[in-house]
Amino acid sequence: MSPNELPQHEELVDEKLVISFFLAALGYLFVSMLGGFLMALQLIRHFPFPGVELLSPGRWRMIHTNVVAYGFLANAFLGALHWAVPRLTLRTVLSKRLSWFIFAAWQVVVLSTAIGIMLGQAQALEWGETPVWIDPLALAGLLLVAVNFMAPISRLTGPMYVTLWYFMAAFVWTFLTYAMGNFMPQYFVTGTAAGAVGGLFIHDLVGLFVTPLGWGLMYYFVPIMLKKPIWSHGLSLVGFWGLAFFYPLNGIHHFLYTPIPMFLQYAAIVATIAVELVVTTVLINFFATLKGSMSALVTNMPIRWFYSGMVFYFLTCLQCSFQTTLTFQALIHFTDWVVGHAHMVMFGVFSFWLLGVMTYLFPRLLKTEWASQKMLSWHYWLSLVGITLMSADLIVAGPFQGYSWAQLLPWEVSIELSIPFWAVRLVAGLLMFSGLLVFLTNIGLTWAKSRKLSHVAANV
Numbered sequence: 001m002s003p004n005e006l007p008q009h010e011e012l013v014d015e016k017l018v019i020s021f022f023l024a025a026l027g028y029l030f031v032s033m034l035g036g037f038l039m040a041l042q043l044i045r046h047f048p049f050p051g052v053e054l055l056s057p058g059r060w061r062m063i064h065t066n067v068v069a070y071g072f073l074a075n076a077f078l079g080a081l082h083w084a085v086p087r088l089t090l091r092t093v094l095s096k097r098l099s100w101f102i103f104a105a106w107q108v109v110v111l112s113t114a115i116g117i118m119l120g121q122a123q124a125l126e127w128g129e130t131p132v133w134i135d136p137l138a139l140a141g142l143l144l145v146a147v148n149f150m151a152p153i154s155r156l157t158g159p160m161y162v163t164l165w166y167f168m169a170a171f172v173w174t175f176l177t178y179a180m181g182n183f184m185p186q187y188f189v190t191g192t193a194a195g196a197v198g199g200l201f202i203h204d205l206v207g208l209f210v211t212p213l214g215w216g217l218m219y220y221f222v223p224i225m226l227k228k229p230i231w232s233h234g235l236s237l238v239g240f241w242g243l244a245f246f247y248p249l250n251g252i253h254h255f256l257y258t259p260i261p262m263f264l265q266y267a268a269i270v271a272t273i274a275v276e277l278v279v280t281t282v283l284i285n286f287f288a289t290l291k292g293s294m295s296a297l298v299t300n301m302p303i304r305w306f307y308s309g310m311v312f313y314f315l316t317c318l319q320c321s322f323q324t325t326l327t328f329q330a331l332i333h334f335t336d337w338v339v340g341h342a343h344m345v346m347f348g349v350f351s352f353w354l355l356g357v358m359t360y361l362f363p364r365l366l367k368t369e370w371a372s373q374k375m376l377s378w379h380y381w382l383s384l385v386g387i388t389l390m391s392a393d394l395i396v397a398g399p400f401q402g403y404s405w406a407q408l409l410p411w412e413v414s415i416e417l418s419i420p421f422w423a424v425r426l427v428a429g430l431l432m433f434s435g436l437l438v439f440l441t442n443i444g445l446t447w448a449k450s451r452k453l454s455h456v457a458a459n460v
């Protein structure tokens with residue numbers, strides 16, 4: 001194809017759709033955080049709605065996690081994919097109408113999940129709480145997403161950039177993971193076998209859905225912003241295949257010391273430690289790419305979000321390779337250590353990357369610079385300080401709780417000693433929430449500015 005024949009950006013990318021996915025994602029993040037507050041307040045004995053069943057903290061805890069995963073992360077990824085895939089393949093998705101249908105259908109899935117959980121219809125599966133009647137719809141949605149994006153990718157000839165390897169794998173893996181996790185333990189397997197499948201599901205949701213999409217986006221956006229190729233293409237493939245090989249073996253590390261056969265537990269532990277080695281190769285690649293462009297960490301806000309997320313990624317995987325050992329598990333299992341770890345990975349890594357992508361794309365989508373650079377900075381710092389405080393606080397709380405249980409102290413003792421930590425978590429959450437409010441305000445101001453500019457241009 002000669003440069004003149006290349007399709008234009010406007011033909012490739014439906015910008016309104018990208019904006020819609022991003023706004024839906026941010027709306028769900030807002031709701032999810034409110035759910036986090038309800039549970040956090042309950043833990044420090046200040047629940048504001050006693051006796052109101054629909055607002056029960058137990059149900060809102062599930063809404064918090066489900067809405068963050070399927071409402072915020074999935075919508076934000078879909079928005080970013082609708083930008084990146086057509087631009088990378090120079091081909092449109094299979095059908096833009098199908099994309100809009102997926103957008104609408106996905107919101108129905110997420111809203112029905114939240115309402116179903118609120119009404120007490122949660123499915124008894126960790127991370128698979130989506131009521132059973134919604135599962136087939138969600139699975140059909142994932143199939144449509146895969147078909148829509150695989151069409152442009154499959155028409156490519158020649159070598160494929162690593163981002164597309166990750167994306168293709170994510171489309172197939174997410175579909176299979178969802179099908180396995182939501183249907184097998186519900187209808188086909190029971191007992192420890194169901195536990196093993198559940199562990200695999202929980203872990204693969206992180207490892208085979210958000211991780212490949214997240215890294216795929218990093219491999220796409222970082223070289224564009226730093227204006228240079230990734231340091232080593234070979235190393236990027238080591239990272240991809242390492243993830244594909246080791247991640248699916250990790251699942252059982254969620255259920256150590258259970259009746260699941262011990263050889264499977266040992267295999268999961270070794271595979272978990274191996275993931276840390278794989279992750280190190282990926283990080284070496286990204287930091288070597290950054291070499292010579294370190295000033296971008298100061299001058300380029302999306303790059304700052306991306307690399308902060310990578311540091312958190314390294315820390316969570318390092319933490320994981322310790323917490324997966326049987327010695328550590330005996331102490332920290334069921335404690336807030338795990339909750340600290342979960343927030344660090346979900347917010348500190350994947351949300352940071354997606355917020356970085358949005359920080360980069362909103363001005364391009366709205367055709368104007370950000371209304372306030374200061375607000376961008378506030379958003380970043382409030383989020384960074386908030387998540388660092390929240391993770392550190394909960395990770396420190398974990399051993400206190402673990403030791404109090406190991407000493408067979410009365411249960412109330414562990415509650416009493418946890419309350420100061422839970423109070424700090426609430427403050428950390430407020431910082432993160434304030435960051436989100438600043439970001440939403442900045443988007444609103446930028447949108448108003450872009451409307452004003454287009455109005456002026458139309459009248460000139």
Ligand code: HEM
Binds near residue numbers: 040347426430
């Ligand atoms: C306003 C900020 C937030 C607050 C106050 C908050 C609070 C909470 C609380 C109280 C729990 C339940 C912990 C328990 O059962 O002991 C929880 C769980 C969880 N939250 Fe948040 N959260 C916030 C933001 C987020 C964000 C932004 C994410 C992801 C992007 C997130 C991801 C999770 C996950 C994955 C869990 C499950 C942890 C586990 O089961 O180990 N949270 N959160």
